[in-house]
Amino acid sequence: MVFRFNYPLLLLLIPIVVAFVLFRAKRLFRLAAWRRRLIVALRVVVAILLILCISGFGLKKTSDSATTVFVVDSSDSAANSRKAAEDFIRKAIKSKKSSDKVAVVNFGTNTAVEAIPSENINFTSIQTEINGKFTDIEQALKNAAALIPAEDRKRIVLISDGEENAGDAQKAVKALAGQGISLDVYPVGNEIGDEVLIKKIDVPETLRLNDKFEVSVKISSNVKTTGKLKLFKDRELANEISIDIQEGDNNFVFSDTALKGGVVTYSAEIVAEDDTLSQNNKMSSFSYIEDKARILVIHDKDEGGTELAKIMETDAEVQIIRPENVPVTMEELQKYDGFIMSNVSAEKLDDKFLDNLEICIRHLGKGLLVTGGSDSYALGGYYKTVLEKVLPVNMDIKTKEEDPNLGLVMVIDKSGSMADGQYGVSKVELAKEAAIRATEALKSNDMVGVIAFDSAYKWVVKTRKADNLKSIQDSIGTIRADGGTSILPALEEAYLSLKNADTKLKHIILLTDGEAEKTGYSELVSKIREAKITLSTVAVGSQADTLLLKALAAGGGGRFYATDEFTDIPKIFAKETFLAGKSYLNNRTFTPKLTAYSPILSEIESIPSLDGYVGTSAKSTARVIFSSDQDDPILATWQYGLGRTAAWTSDAKGMWTSSWMQWEQSPRFWKNLISWLIQKKVKDDYSLTGGIINGKGNLELTLPADERLENETVEATIVSPGGKEEIVKLEPISPGVYRGSFTGDETGVYIANVSVNSNGETVKNINSGIIIPYSPEYDRIGKSDGNLLEKLAVEGGGRILSKPEEVFSGQLKQTVAINDMTNPLLILVIILLMLDIALRRLNIPFEKLEPVVSKIAEKSEAVAGMLVKQFKRERKSVAKQLKTEKVEEKIQKPVVKVKQDNEIKVAKKDMIKEVSKKNETDSDISKILAKQRNRKR
Numbered sequence: 001m002v003f004r005f006n007y008p009l010l011l012l013l014i015p016i017v018v019a020f021v022l023f024r025a026k027r028l029f030r031l032a033a034w035r036r037r038l039i040v041a042l043r044v045v046v047a048i049l050l051i052l053c054i055s056g057f058g059l060k061k062t063s064d065s066a067t068t069v070f071v072v073d074s075s076d077s078a079a080n081s082r083k084a085a086e087d088f089i090r091k092a093i094k095s096k097k098s099s100d101k102v103a104v105v106n107f108g109t110n111t112a113v114e115a116i117p118s119e120n121i122n123f124t125s126i127q128t129e130i131n132g133k134f135t136d137i138e139q140a141l142k143n144a145a146a147l148i149p150a151e152d153r154k155r156i157v158l159i160s161d162g163e164e165n166a167g168d169a170q171k172a173v174k175a176l177a178g179q180g181i182s183l184d185v186y187p188v189g190n191e192i193g194d195e196v197l198i199k200k201i202d203v204p205e206t207l208r209l210n211d212k213f214e215v216s217v218k219i220s221s222n223v224k225t226t227g228k229l230k231l232f233k234d235r236e237l238a239n240e241i242s243i244d245i246q247e248g249d250n251n252f253v254f255s256d257t258a259l260k261g262g263v264v265t266y267s268a269e270i271v272a273e274d275d276t277l278s279q280n281n282k283m284s285s286f287s288y289i290e291d292k293a294r295i296l297v298i299h300d301k302d303e304g305g306t307e308l309a310k311i312m313e314t315d316a317e318v319q320i321i322r323p324e325n326v327p328v329t330m331e332e333l334q335k336y337d338g339f340i341m342s343n344v345s346a347e348k349l350d351d352k353f354l355d356n357l358e359i360c361i362r363h364l365g366k367g368l369l370v371t372g373g374s375d376s377y378a379l380g381g382y383y384k385t386v387l388e389k390v391l392p393v394n395m396d397i398k399t400k401e402e403d404p405n406l407g408l409v410m411v412i413d414k415s416g417s418m419a420d421g422q423y424g425v426s427k428v429e430l431a432k433e434a435a436i437r438a439t440e441a442l443k444s445n446d447m448v449g450v451i452a453f454d455s456a457y458k459w460v461v462k463t464r465k466a467d468n469l470k471s472i473q474d475s476i477g478t479i480r481a482d483g484g485t486s487i488l489p490a491l492e493e494a495y496l497s498l499k500n501a502d503t504k505l506k507h508i509i510l511l512t513d514g515e516a517e518k519t520g521y522s523e524l525v526s527k528i529r530e531a532k533i534t535l536s537t538v539a540v541g542s543q544a545d546t547l548l549l550k551a552l553a554a555g556g557g558g559r560f561y562a563t564d565e566f567t568d569i570p571k572i573f574a575k576e577t578f579l580a581g582k583s584y585l586n587n588r589t590f591t592p593k594l595t596a597y598s599p600i601l602s603e604i605e606s607i608p609s610l611d612g613y614v615g616t617s618a619k620s621t622a623r624v625i626f627s628s629d630q631d632d633p634i635l636a637t638w639q640y641g642l643g644r645t646a647a648w649t650s651d652a653k654g655m656w657t658s659s660w661m662q663w664e665q666s667p668r669f670w671k672n673l674i675s676w677l678i679q680k681k682v683k684d685d686y687s688l689t690g691g692i693i694n695g696k697g698n699l700e701l702t703l704p705a706d707e708r709l710e711n712e713t714v715e716a717t718i719v720s721p722g723g724k725e726e727i728v729k730l731e732p733i734s735p736g737v738y739r740g741s742f743t744g745d746e747t748g749v750y751i752a753n754v755s756v757n758s759n760g761e762t763v764k765n766i767n768s769g770i771i772i773p774y775s776p777e778y779d780r781i782g783k784s785d786g787n788l789l790e791k792l793a794v795e796g797g798g799r800i801l802s803k804p805e806e807v808f809s810g811q812l813k814q815t816v817a818i819n820d821m822t823n824p825l826l827i828l829v830i831i832l833l834m835l836d837i838a839l840r841r842l843n844i845p846f847e848k849l850e851p852v853v854s855k856i857a858e859k860s861e862a863v864a865g866m867l868v869k870q871f872k873r874e875r876k877s878v879a880k881q882l883k884t885e886k887v888e889e890k891i892q893k894p895v896v897k898v899k900q901d902n903e904i905k906v907a908k909k910d911m912i913k914e915v916s917k918k919n920e921t922d923s924d925i926s927k928i929l930a931k932q933r934n935r936k937r
Contacts, residue, residue, distance in 0.1 A: 004818055006056025017047040035839055042836045049829045052821070059819045066153040066812055067101040067117045069144040073160035073188070075108035076132040076777050081188035085159045086125050088186060091804035092157075093123060100808060103147050107140035108132040109166065109695050109745075117147055133745070133775040134695040135160070137792075138167030145181055153812040154181040157801070161190035162789040165776035166695030169788065173796045180813045183796025185789045194223040195780045196245055196272035197280035203266050207258040209291045215254040217268045220781045221245045227272035234265055234331075245272060261291020261317065262335035263769065265749060280778040286749055286769050292317045293337040293678050298326060298349075304342035304373055304653040311667045312674060323348040330723060333360050334751065338678045342652050343373025345380040346387055347571065354386040356723075361390055362641030363717045363725070363753045365765050367677025369645075371652040372614040378584050379614060381575050392622030392638035393647045397584065397615040404504035406442065409449040409463060409494040410435050410573070411487075412479065413512035416454070417543065419481040427540055427569070428481040431511055434573035436473045438509075442466040449497050450476055454483025457490035463497040487516040491552075492524055499531050506533040509576050510552065511569070513540040518548070525555035534558045536576050540569065587612040587656075592626035592634045600625065600637070600672045608663045610634070612656035613649040637676070642753055642765050644677045679765075688754060690770030697744020697772060699728060701754055703736040709758040714738045716755070718770075721748035730754070744772050 005011065025040045070092075072085045093102055102121045104114035112128035115121055137160060148154045156176065176183055200218040207213060215231060224247055231239040231254050239254050258264070267284040275281070293316040299305035300323060309318045316337075323344050327333055333356050346354070360366040370376060370391060378395040382388045388395050412435060418428040439448055449463030450472075461475045491510060498506045508528070528535055535556025537549035546562055553560035561572050591609045594601075607626075618624045618633045626634035637646045650656045660666060687702040699716055703709070714730040720743075730738035744750070749769045756764040793800050799810060 004056075004058045004060050006058075008055060010051060010055040013051050014048055017051065018044050021047055031840070039836055039839050042832050042839075046829050046832050046836070049825050049832075053825050053829075057821045057825065059821060065099055065101065065149075065151070066097075066155065067103065067148045068096070068155040068157060068807065069103040069105060069117070069147055071105045071107060071140050071144045071156055071158045071160075072114070072126060073108070073135060073137075073140075073158075074106050074126060074130055074132060075135040075163070076775075077135060077163045077190055077780075078161040078188060079132065081161065081190065082126060084188055085186075088159060088804050089123055092807040093121060095805050096808045101149075101152065103144070105140060105144045105147070106130055107136065107143075109134040109136060111136075111140050111143045113143070113147065117149065131745070133777055134166040135164050135777060136166040136695055137164050137169035138172040141169065141172040141176060141183075145176055145179060148181065154179065155184065155798075155807075155810075155812055156181055156796075157184045157186060157807055158789070158792065159186045159188060160789065161188050163190065163777070164788060169792055170795060173792050176796055181796070182798045182810070182812055183792060184798040184801050184807065184810070185793040185796075186801040187789050192222070192780050193276040194225070194274040195277065195280075196221040196223070196225065196227065196270060196275045197277070197779065197781060198268055198270055198283045199249065201266065201268045201283045201285045203285050203287045205287060207287055207289045209258055209261055209289060211258045211289075213256060213258065213287075215256060215266055215268075217252045217254070219243075219245060219250040219252065219270055221247055221250065221272075222781050223247060223274050225272050225274040227270055227275075230269045230271070232265075232267040232269065235267075238266075258287075258289040261289045262294055263288055265331070277778050277780065280774050280780075283771075283773050284749060285771055294335060295319070295338045295340060295674070295678075296321060296326075296336045297340045297342065298323055298344050299342040300344055300348065300375065302343060302373070302653060304371065304651060305340055307654070307661055308340055308342065308371075308652050308670060308674075311670050315671060316674075326350060326353045328352040328356065330356050330359065330719070330751070333357060334364055334366075336360075336366065338367035338369070338674060340369045340371070340674075341376075341387075342371045343376045343380075345375040346385050347381045358386050358390055359719065359723075359725070361643035361645060363719060364751065364767055365642040365679055365753065367644050367646075367674070367679065369674065369677055370647055372649045373651045373653070373655070374585070377614045377616055377647075377649065381571070383575075390640050390645050391647045392619050392636040392645060393616035393633050393649070394619060395616060397617050397632070405445045405447070407447040407463070407498050407501040407503035407506045408438070408442065409451065409497055409508050410438065411451045411453065411457075411490050411494050411508060411510045412460075413485060413487075413514065413540075414452040414454055414479050414481050415483050415485045415512075415514060416481055417485075417514055426481065427513060428479060430569045432476050432479055434511075434570040435476045437570045438573040438576070439466060439469055439472055439476075442469075447501055447503055448472060449494070451490050451494055452479045453486060453490035455486050456483075457486075457493055459493075463501060485512065485514040485516045487512060488520050488524070491521075495524060495528050495531065495533065498533050499527075506531065507558070507576070508533060508535045508556070509538065509573060510535065510549070511538040511540065511573075512549070513544050515543070515545040515548075521548075521552060521555075525552065528556050536560070538563070538569065538572055584615045585612065586615055586628070586630075586632070590629040592628065593631075595624050595627045598623065598625050598637065598676070600635075600669070600676050602672055603668055604665055604672075607669075608659040610650050610656055610660060611658065616647065616649055635673075642755065644679065646673060646677055648673075686764070686766050688752060688766055688768040688770075690750070690752065690772075692744055692772060692775070693741070695744075695775075697742040697750065697770070699730065699740050699742065699752060699754075699770065701730055701738045701756075701766070703738075703756075709756070711759050713757045714740075714754060715757070716740060716742075717753045718742045719751040719753075720746045721750065722746055747772055747774055 021040065021043045025036065028036045028039060031039070070089050074082060089104065096102060099119060101117040101119050103117040104123055106112045106114045106126050106128045107130060109131035112130050114126060114128050115123055137158070141156065144156050173183055197220055198217060199220045202216040204213050217229065225245050227243055227245055229241050229243050229252055230237060233256070238256070243252060263286055265284060265286045267282060269282045271281070295312060295316050295318050297305040297309050297318055297320045299320065305320060309320055312318050326349060328350050339357065357368070361368055368390060370387070383395040412431050414428055418431065419426050421427050421429070435450055442448055444465065444467045446466045447463055448461065448466045450461040451457050452460050460479055461472050466472065487510070494508050498508065533556070535552055536558030537553045537560050539546045539549045539562040550560045559576070563569065563572065589609055589611050592607060613628060613632065613634055616633055618636050619638070622636045622638045624633050624636045628634055633647065633649055635646065635648050637644065654661050686704065690697065690699045692698065697718070699718070701714060716728045716730055718726045718728055726742050728740040728742050730740040733739050750772055752768050752770050754766040756766070790800060799806070801807060
């Protein structure tokens with residue numbers, strides 16, 4: 001055991017501090033000599049201890065215990081050797097000493113701890129699961145080293161095939177050597193069978209329309225065989241050839257012509273007669289074919305997008321489609337530069353299409369234009385959907401005066417047929433859910449009523465204020481299906497209930513799935529209309545009388561819904577409740593007001609009038625270019641992520657825009673608007689590349705050599721083949737070159753959108769694809785350095801093991817543990833300081849120690865005698881000091897104070913008498929002096 005100092009030069013302070021303490025000791029002259037000497041000694045010791053603390057004083061101790069960590073390679077390349085590794089560990093453990101600790105770590109791409117260090121390890125087999133796509137020995141060794149206690153002798157046993165394809169194991173071994181960790185290696189076999197794999201597929205990065213080009217496929221093989229090579233273009237088989245495969249590299253070329261614009265994906269696949277792995281038989285690449293802008297126009301039966309398609313057909317490739325046929329995958333949507341939705345209801349659009357459309361706009365810089373009509377915006381169910389999220393307007397309008405309250409009565413069919421349903425849920429249950437959801441959209445000053453009918457009607461909730469929703473909803477939950485169908489009495493009762501209701505807006509929703517009375521409705525509908533009550537109807541299933549319900553909705557000034565999807569019922573009721581409280585259709589002629597300038601208005605000097613629009617409200621960051629005579633948005637735009645969207649709240653068919661569409665500058669206006677949305681693609685000299693490095697995706701951006709940016713930041717949004725988003729910050733590695741890493745654990749094409757910012761503003765958006773091929777783990781032909789394990793053992797100061805018994809037979813480096821003494825020294829300093837204070841400040845009655853000393857003296861006369869002599873010497877010393885003080889006082893005091901001196905003299909004599917009466921061993925000098933000073937006062 002030896003000493004250790006982190007800062008040994010600080011020990012030079014010891015003589016300086018001791019000298020300072022001795023110098024300051026002169027101020028203790030009033031204390032007894034023995035007490036003064038003790039205090040000085042304490043302070044010297046405290047000073048020395050404090051210097052030892054700040055100098056990093058510690059004790060070195062050699063450790064006798066050892067810890068061994070088995071690091072097992074479970075990557076896919078070593079999967080066949082797992083049992084051999086498990087047998088090796090079990091046999092090795094049997095030969096360890098009882099004091100040896102053992103741990104087990106499992107690794108591939110990631111690392112998992114199978115067993116923590118323990119003297120009584122019970123290992124049977126590897127239980128943890130890891131990602132086997134890569135072999136990262138470096139990270140595994142680091143994690144294994146972290147498990148070993150610092151004071152133990154250290155050993156790591158690496159069990160691997162040595163096929164490293166992520167990280168740098170040699171770098172980790174150098175760090176292990178610095179920590180005194182010995183690295184032994186046990187190589188496991190990795191038999192390589194017949195293997196044929198695709199090494200590379202090359203296509204031009206960019207092409208022009210009608211360009212002829214070649215697709216090159218490189219195949220590597222360790223066997224002479226035959227097979228079939230397939231080439232897929234956008235997932236469709238484009239070509240297939242039979243090939244002879246030679247050992248080594250084989251190159252094959254396909255010819256193709258760029259017939260359509262946008263991103264085109266090519267995939268090559270090899271099916272060989274003699275092959276082992278399938279993971280390395282396929283590889284993909286892509287090319288961007290520059291062409292006219294591609295625009296997807298979505299419209300419904302009214303064909304509201306036809307006129308816009310005609311205007312754009314000379315400048316862009318336009319495809320028109322119905323909402324039920326929209327593409328839904330990212331691969332299909334990213335081929336379009338822009339999207340136009342003309343009077344399309346959100347209820348007819350696939351949710352996956354809407355979700356991927358939002359990604360395309362936000363991350364890929366696509367454009368979206370939505371035009372108005374009776375099935376768009378709030379009327380089309382955009383409220384709280386993806387469409388409302390991406391558009392620059394909100395669906396809920398802001399009324400110019402106080403919001404009117406609503407009286408709503410829901411008339412619900414509860415006949416026996418309503419007990420039927422889909423997926424185990426009846427229609428009546430969905431109708432109840434719809435009614436409950438509708439009440440949640442009401443305000444407390446609104447009124448609500450619910451009538452359930454079969455062959456007769458029954459009030460479930462009598463029309464009342466919607467101020468106690470729980471009570472209302474509990475009542476709705478009591479509806480049960482039974483009986484026939486009779487609509488007229490229930491509808492009339494709803495009319496009578498709302499006729500005199502004190503609300504500004506009045507609305508009835510009628511839901512039924514069957515047929516009822518054919519006549520008798522005309523007079524009732526007239527009364528409903530005269531009472532300014534609106535009526536909407538919902539036909540559920542094919543048995544409903546749709547003709548009757550359409551007529552009722554038309555006569556009642558409401559909307560008709562027909563659905564076979566019973567799960568749509570709650571959405572319909574919620575929409576109706578939302579629409580009933582406000583007026584969204586604005587049918588009047590006005591000339592839009594210019595409220596903000598935009599490049600969209602380039603070359604446009606005046607605009608015609610409009611005859612109507614759908615009410616919306618602009619978002620706070622939107623740019624409203626045109627507004628109505630009531631300041632509602634007519635044309636609003638904004639930037640959504642990297643893309644742009646625009647809301648045109650009038651139509652594009654001619655219902656409200658007859659003058660606008662016939663206007664001579666109408667084509668210029670629409671072309672300007674759509675061109676602004678699409679954003680021209682500029683390639684410039686930017687280079688964006690990517691791939692896999694050390695098991696992670698790598699992205700590198702190179703700016704043009706002559707481009708200089710100030711305070712630049714580069715950020716990329718990576719979208720994986722599975723649709724997962726990851727935001728990556730690219731850091732500069734050299735002038736004009738930026739690099740970042742992402743997860744990259746999927747195989748295929750990743751979409752990268754890079755935003756280059758300078759001084760807080762976006763100066764460039766760059767879109768590209770990144771090909772992530774199969775893992776190097778499956779490249780059984782291009783193997784890594786076969787001597788890696790031998791190099792690791794040499795650099796790690798270990799051995800290459802051949803038998804399990806050898807693991808614990810080797811000698812390990814001695815480990816010196818350092819016990820930091822700072823805390824114990826500080827505790828001792830505190831104790832000594834408290835003793836110092838006690839000696840200086842406390843009047844401890846030493847005379848009370850005499851009985852104790854006497855008892856001790858009886859048992860040990862020699863010790864007691866020494867104590868008595870010491871006390872006597874102290875008493876004589878005190879008496880002599882008193883005489884000296886007496887003489888000094890006589891000399892110095894004037895005559896007028898003689899009387900006072902006599903009193904002091906008497907006091908001293910009294911004290912001497914008291915002392916003589918006590919046992920001769922009494923030497924409490926401090927108390928005697930204290931009494932003397934008190935008498936003087």
